[in-house]
Amino acid sequence: MTAPLLAVQGLTKHFPIAGGQVKAVDGVSFDVAAGETLALVGESGCGKSTTGRMLLRLTEPTAGSIVFGGVDLLGLGRSDLRRRRRELQIVFQDPYASLSPRNRVEDIIAEPLDVHGLCATREERRNRVIELLRLVGLDAIHLRRHPFEFSGGQRQRIAIARALAPQPRLIVADEPVSALDVSVQAQVVNLMQDLQEKFGLAYVFISHDLAVVRHIAHRVAVMYLGRLVEIASTETLFSAPHHPYTQALLSAAPVPDPERRRSRIVLTGDVPSPASVPGGCHFHPRCPLAQPVCRDTVPALRDVGGGHRAACHFAKPFPIPI
Amino acid sequence: MSLLEVNDLRVHLFTDRGVIKAVDGVSFAVEAGRSLGIVGESGCGKTMTALSLMRLIPQPPARIVSGSIRFDGEDVATMAPDRLRALRGNRIAMIYQDPMTSLNPVFTVGEQIAEAVRLHRRDGRTAAWARAVEVLRLVGIPDPDRVARSYPHQLSGGMRQRAVIGIALACDPKLLIADEPTTALDVTIQAQILELLRRLQGELGTGIILITHDLGVIADLVDDVIVMYAGKLVEHAPVRQLFAAPRHPYTNGLLRSVPSLETRERRLQTIDGTVPPAHAMPNGCRFNPRCTLVQDICHAQEPPLNDVGGGTQAACWALV
Amino acid sequence: MNIPISKLTAIGAGLSLLLILLAAFSPWIAPLDPLDQSFIAANQGPTVEHWFGTDSFGRDVLSRVLFGGRVSLAIGILAPVLSALAGVWAGMLAGYLGGWTDRLLSRASDLLMSFPTLLLGVMIAAALGPSFQSAVIAIAVALFPRFVRLSRSATQVVRREPFIDASIAAGRGTVSILFHHILPNIAGPLVVALSLWIATAIRLEAALSFLGLGAQPPTPSWGNMIRDGMSDLVGDPWPAAFAGAAITVSVLAFNMVGDALRDLLDPETGL
Numbered sequence: 001m002t003a004p005l006l007a008v009q010g011l012t013k014h015f016p017i018a019g020g021q022v023k024a025v026d027g028v029s030f031d032v033a034a035g036e037t038l039a040l041v042g043e044s045g046c047g048k049s050t051t052g053r054m055l056l057r058l059t060e061p062t063a064g065s066i067v068f069g070g071v072d073l074l075g076l077g078r079s080d081l082r083r084r085r086r087e088l089q090i091v092f093q094d095p096y097a098s099l100s101p102r103n104r105v106e107d108i109i110a111e112p113l114d115v116h117g118l119c120a121t122r123e124e125r126r127n128r129v130i131e132l133l134r135l136v137g138l139d140a141i142h143l144r145r146h147p148f149e150f151s152g153g154q155r156q157r158i159a160i161a162r163a164l165a166p167q168p169r170l171i172v173a174d175e176p177v178s179a180l181d182v183s184v185q186a187q188v189v190n191l192m193q194d195l196q197e198k199f200g201l202a203y204v205f206i207s208h209d210l211a212v213v214r215h216i217a218h219r220v221a222v223m224y225l226g227r228l229v230e231i232a233s234t235e236t237l238f239s240a241p242h243h244p245y246t247q248a249l250l251s252a253a254p255v256p257d258p259e260r261r262r263s264r265i266v267l268t269g270d271v272p273s274p275a276s277v278p279g280g281c282h283f284h285p286r287c288p289l290a291q292p293v294c295r296d297t298v299p300a301l302r303d304v305g306g307g308h309r310a311a312c313h314f315a316k317p318f319p320i321p322i
Numbered sequence: 323m324s325l326l327e328v329n330d331l332r333v334h335l336f337t338d339r340g341v342i343k344a345v346d347g348v349s350f351a352v353e354a355g356r357s358l359g360i361v362g363e364s365g366c367g368k369t370m371t372a373l374s375l376m377r378l379i380p381q382p383p384a385r386i387v388s389g390s391i392r393f394d395g396e397d398v399a400t401m402a403p404d405r406l407r408a409l410r411g412n413r414i415a416m417i418y419q420d421p422m423t424s425l426n427p428v429f430t431v432g433e434q435i436a437e438a439v440r441l442h443r444r445d446g447r448t449a450a451w452a453r454a455v456e457v458l459r460l461v462g463i464p465d466p467d468r469v470a471r472s473y474p475h476q477l478s479g480g481m482r483q484r485a486v487i488g489i490a491l492a493c494d495p496k497l498l499i500a501d502e503p504t505t506a507l508d509v510t511i512q513a514q515i516l517e518l519l520r521r522l523q524g525e526l527g528t529g530i531i532l533i534t535h536d537l538g539v540i541a542d543l544v545d546d547v548i549v550m551y552a553g554k555l556v557e558h559a560p561v562r563q564l565f566a567a568p569r570h571p572y573t574n575g576l577l578r579s580v581p582s583l584e585t586r587e588r589r590l591q592t593i594d595g596t597v598p599p600a601h602a603m604p605n606g607c608r609f610n611p612r613c614t615l616v617q618d619i620c621h622a623q624e625p626p627l628n629d630v631g632g633g634t635q636a637a638c639w640a641l642v
Numbered sequence: 643m644n645i646p647i648s649k650l651t652a653i654g655a656g657l658s659l660l661l662i663l664l665a666a667f668s669p670w671i672a673p674l675d676p677l678d679q680s681f682i683a684a685n686q687g688p689t690v691e692h693w694f695g696t697d698s699f700g701r702d703v704l705s706r707v708l709f710g711g712r713v714s715l716a717i718g719i720l721a722p723v724l725s726a727l728a729g730v731w732a733g734m735l736a737g738y739l740g741g742w743t744d745r746l747l748s749r750a751s752d753l754l755m756s757f758p759t760l761l762l763g764v765m766i767a768a769a770l771g772p773s774f775q776s777a778v779i780a781i782a783v784a785l786f787p788r789f790v791r792l793s794r795s796a797t798q799v800v801r802r803e804p805f806i807d808a809s810i811a812a813g814r815g816t817v818s819i820l821f822h823h824i825l826p827n828i829a830g831p832l833v834v835a836l837s838l839w840i841a842t843a844i845r846l847e848a849a850l851s852f853l854g855l856g857a858q859p860p861t862p863s864w865g866n867m868i869r870d871g872m873s874d875l876v877g878d879p880w881p882a883a884f885a886g887a888a889i890t891v892s893v894l895a896f897n898m899v900g901d902a903l904r905d906l907l908d909p910e911t912g913l
Contacts, residue, residue, distance in 0.1 A: 043508035044479075058807050085813040098804040102826050112812040151596055152364075162808065181363035181597075182535060186579035186590040193589070208509060211538075215581035215590065234586065252513035254538030255583055258561045266517055267510045270478035 003070065004031035005202050006055070006170060011064035013050050022275045024050045026226035027064070029301075034169065037196065037203040039217035039234075041210065041249070045274045046223040048206045052172045055204060056088055057081065069169065086116055089163035093175035095155035099147040105158055106143040109133070112166040132161040136191060153184035160191065170202040177212060189216055210253045214238055222246050225274060225282040228301060232308035240317040242310035245283050281312070289314050323395060324351040325529045326375070326497060331389035331399075333370050333379060335600075342600040344370045344384065346553040349627070354496065357523060357530035359544035359561070361537065363576075365597055366550040368533045372499050375531070376410050377401070393497070412442040415490035419502040421482035425474040431458070431485045432470030438492045457488040462518055480511035484518065491522065497529045504539060516542055537580055541565055549573045552597060552608040555627060559634035569636040571613050607639065615640035651905070654898020661892055662719075665711035672705035677860050685878040695880035697870060703881050707888050710862035715892065717774065717856070717863075718844035721781035726836055728782075729789025734820050734828070736790065737797025748794070751787030759784045760849055767855035777856040781843050792835055796828035830907040837900035841893040848889050864889050
């Protein structure tokens with residue numbers, strides 16, 4: 001068995017606040033194989049964005065390990081980390097704020113090339129940028145323009161071109177299509193898949209949109225209040241989720257089919273704040289299956305068959321109600 | 323007589339770069355107790371349409387240049403200001419996308435609901451407060467007394483949106499306009515709010531106009547749907563009909579570009595190209611640069627809205 | 643080309659430029675020697691020979707205003723520029739790095755700011771002995787915390803934008819990010835502030851030399867011309883009046899430049 005491209009173990013991030021701390025991410029572990037897409041899904045406060053940022057050390061973890069291509073990223077000094085940054089890139093959610101407004105497209109995309117000295121001459125740099133623009137469906141005429149001249153979808157393409165510039169092996173995509181119109185989302189999702197096929201890219205795809213995740217991900221990890229509650233192949237997760245939260249999430253997602261106004265598992269209560277997490281299983285106050293043991297003991301992420309893992313004392317397959 | 327009848331509404335935006343026809347000849351009706359969904363992508367004019375219904379569009383730079391908006395027989399577009407004030411928040415109410423900015427952070431939730439009540443009814447402070455608590459209970463907030471005395475920042479997103487719905491319903495409006503009411507909410511909270519809206523519609527018989535880009539939400543809640551593109555109404559159908567047999571090529575393209583929760587497709591279908599910039603719309607049918615069914619006439623003349631069978635109306639030359 | 647500034651602000655900008663040129667070329671423009679005294683010509687109003695009249699020593703007021711402008715504008719421009727060079731850099735570090743760097747720099751600049759500006763200027767100028775240089779230092783120190791504050795908060799806003807994270811992810815180092823990304827994005831409001839504080843500095847210089855702490859006589863500066871003119875305001879108001887008018891016009895002009903720059907530098911509507 002080949003070693004995974006990315007192996008995350010016990011990743012944790014605590015933010016100190018007045019009177020305690022916020023456990024934004026609390027001991028998360030997962031692997032990503034080369035060329036595969038792992039989706040991180042969950043609602044606000046679950047820690048998926050923070051996890052994504054920690055993979056690139058944009059936020060420094062409080063504890064845990066991140067092993068990428070066999071190298072422990074957390075043990076790297078500044079210049080070694082800079083070198084490694086070539087291989088791990090990120091695309092952000094907001095296409096309007098993720099491109100520097102004062103620079104031209106050419107300079108924005110070429111930034112990783114400049115920083116790592118990957119192009120010897122201006123001409124080589126320009127050609128490489130044109131090549132990247134074409135890869136994302138844009139053109140050489142866009143080189144000298146500024147971001148404000150482009151639509152949201154086009155800006156996201158520019159952001160993707162920038163991420164591709166240093167030829168990374170893995171891209172963290174933090175809600176990359178959430179801010180785009182539906183028809184534009186489809187274009188960008190297709191683009192990302194094409195690029196994955198072409199370059200063997202791995203993606204950590206962070207999203208709250210389960211339908212998009214179903215389409216693009218090979219495996220899915222569900223997070224709730226800083227912890228990983230279920231991880232499985234996409235097919236398995238969507239057809240037979242084992243964790244009650246996953247099931248509620250799947251059943252809550254509105255489906256564009258009026259014939260399917262199905263009765264849902266509507267969770268009562270609100271998503272609690274990460275500043276005051278319940279003891280034991282984080283989900284127990286809202287869980288329809290909760291028992292006393294759930295309040296006292298944290299359920300471990302255990303194997304329920306074929307690499308499918310769920311963190312629930314009562315994990316069993318739940319078919320989605322029709 | 324319909325509760326709301328919009329006829330050939332045209333709203334133009336007057337900018338330095340020219341006139342933008344934000345809403346260009348939109349007509350529809352909403353019956354009492356029924357719900358209409360207005361769906362479209364950014365720039366299609368759905369929010370402008372919604373804002374026009376209570377003449378809330380920013381004038382300048384926008385202006386209702388023609389058309390009528392008859393609510394309960396009276397034309398909102400030409401109504402006197404004091405009649406309009408009596409209408410807003412009272413007989414028609416609106417809720418917006420972001421509950422945090424819809425609520426005033428320095429007043430308690432109860433005070434904000436009571437304010438709406440006192441504004442339109444001659445209730446005293448005590449009666450208005452009692453109504454506020456009652457409304458909070460109506461929108462499914464547990465412990466409404468305590469919540470009424472809370473400030474917005476003390477409540478979660480879902481609770482805030484319920485409070486916002488509460489303010490809108492405080493005076494028992496006949497029509498509720500909801501502009502992307504669940505877009506800013508988490509999926510599990512969204513499910514709660516949609517269920518609330520469904521229940522309220524059943525219990526109170528309020529007409530609802532729901533504006534959203536989310537086709538799943540539309541499928542879940544409304545009776546009829548209109549689809550807008552670049553300021554134009556391109557399709558109008560009962561909800562089941564729209565999803566089962568979309569007629570306009572844009573509606574078709576839109577429905578097919580949404581990934582399915584049930585199965586994984588090889589590749590998502592897309593609509594070629596992008597929405598043209600507002601000040602540079604093509605001649606004829608605005609969708610013609612991106613349409614798979616395009617013909618010569620599409621470049622020359624705008625298609626009218628026609629009955630195309632099954633209860634659907636669509637504006638497309640290829641369907642005539 | 644569509645230049646998005648109003649006529650008024652264009653006038654102000656032009657005026658400032660004119661003033662600077664007049665001051666700079668005063669040795670060649672001034673009709674007479676500003677130090678040339680004449681007992682007979684003293685205390686005269688505007689005449690053909692002396693357009694702005696003469697002061698109590700018979701010196702030509704017009705020439706003194708021009709030469710005084712040289713001093714006043716030099717200090718008024720130099721001090722804020724020096725202050726900005728130090729203050730913007732300190733503010734960027736504080737805003738970007740946060741933590742102890744921020745705490746230290748912020749406390750220090752808060753301390754400086756708690757002194758009334760004029761008082762601070764007076765204290766420093768008095769301590770260093772009155773001169774052109776001490777006026778520059780005094781004003782620069784007084785303005786320093788303001789630049790720190792402005793650039794710190796502007797930096798913090800830009801720091802939060804995802805494109806900065808994208809740059810870090812691309813591998814750019816901290817100093818490089820500060821110069822390449824932060825500085826251009828905070829430059830707009832800073833340049834506007836700079837021109838507004840030049841206006842302030844001109845007034846401060848006038849106040850300092852009025853108190854005798856700036857350029858020393860017989861070298862004219864607008865402030866000390868007012869000081870000299872104070873004693874004989876009824877009989878010979880001309881030196882004080884014209885020097886005062888010069889200060890007012892300069893301050894106004896630089897304020898307008900500030901407005902013009904703000905419009906010009908907006909990336910979407912400006913250049």
